[in-house]
Amino acid sequence: MADLKLIIENVVEGNVEKVKELTKNAITDGVDVATILDDGLIAGMGAIGEQFERREAYVPELLLSARAMRAGMELLEPLLVSSGVQAKGKVVLGTVKGDVHNIGKDLVGIMLKGAGFDIIDLGVDVPPEKFTDVVGEGGAGIVGMSGLLTTTLSFMKTTIEALDAAGLRSRVKVMIGGAVVTQDYADRIGADAYAANAAEAVNKAKELLGLEGGSK
Numbered sequence: 774m775a776d777l778k779l780i781i782e783n784v785v786e787g788n789v790e791k792v793k794e795l796t797k798n799a800i801t802d803g804v805d806v807a808t809i810l811d812d813g814l815i816a817g818m819g820a821i822g823e824q825f826e827r828r829e830a831y832v833p834e835l836l837l838s839a840r841a842m843r844a845g846m847e848l849l850e851p852l853l854v855s856s857g858v859q860a861k862g863k864v865v866l867g868t869v870k871g872d873v874h875n876i877g878k879d880l881v882g883i884m885l886k887g888a889g890f891d892i893i894d895l896g897v898d899v900p901p902e903k904f905t906d907v908v909g910e911g912g913a914g915i916v917g918m919s920g921l922l923t924t925t926l927s928f929m930k931t932t933i934e935a936l937d938a939a940g941l942r943s944r945v946k947v948m949i950g951g952a953v954v955t956q957d958y959a960d961r962i963g964a965d966a967y968a969a970n971a972a973e974a975v976n977k978a979k980e981l982l983g984l985e986g987g988s989k
């Protein structure tokens with residue numbers, strides 16, 4: 774437990790090398806990967822987020838913490854992505870237009886990959902037409918959108934409308950998530966699923982494609 778507390782502290786401090794070292798140590802000590810992620814790295818981002826809300830931290834500090842968290846995540850990625858899993862379907866993933874937050878989206882991508890999905894990661898600040906272009910190329914079963922800003926959340930709705938206008942909506946399921954997204958919002962904009970975290974995203978994706986192990 775002491776190590777996880779140190780991981781939190783060093784993510785908050787934005788100390789990349791220390792986060793790497795502590796994450797490696799936790800892995801070597803046999804700490805469960807999900808625990809390192811949830812109770813160490815993500816908890817650290819949560820703590821700096823709270824400081825940001827209280828105006829005790831500012832954007833540069835957030836960036837340093839994000840960099841430290843990503844350094845830890847990179848070490849966990851091979852362990853989260855289990856080998857030899859059969860491809861379950863293709864997910865086109867991106868953070869919506871105007872929004873550059875990528876940590877949650879990347880985590881969802883890693884977990885989906887680990888569960889056997891093919892991921893086409895469009896990155897951040899993805900305009901609706903980019904989603905429709907890629908879905909138009911065929912093969913995708915799910916469009917996954919991440920959004921962390923209230924101000925740009927409406928691009929999720931715009932993207933669904935763009936898929937509709939391009940005659941592609943019936944071809945794909947739409948899953949959304951991110952700190953400011955709710956089930957209620959998903960219902961209102963006509964998304965097929967909402968997931969609160971990366972593990973739930975995997976269950977919902979399976980459920981959407983009618984695969985075994987979905988949450989229903």
Ligand code: B1M
Pocket residue numbers: 815818819821822823825826832833835836839871872873874875876877878880881916917918919920921922923924948949950951952953967968969970971972974
């Ligand atoms: Co910004 N930011 N940020 N930020 N940032 C938030 C989101 C904020 C809540 C902080 C706050 O005020 N409390 C706030 C948004 C408020 C709002 O709109 N309601 C905010 C703001 C205001 C801003 C700026 C406008 C600040 C400014 O410039 N004044 C600016 C906007 C830039 C832009 O996008 N245009 C900005 C910038 C930044 C940084 C660049 C400095 C940095 C991002 C670095 C990066 O991503 N590379 C940053 C960060 C780090 C945060 C906080 C602190 C942490 C976000 C994070 O990575 N969390 C965040 C505060 C917070 O969330 N508590 C905040 C960890 C991550 C694992 O969680 O992304 O929620 P999350 O993902 C989860 C789930 O939500 C879910 O699964 C993930 C894993 O469990 N999930 C999905 C996510 N996507 C999903 C998709 C799915 C399913 C589930 O299906 C497809």
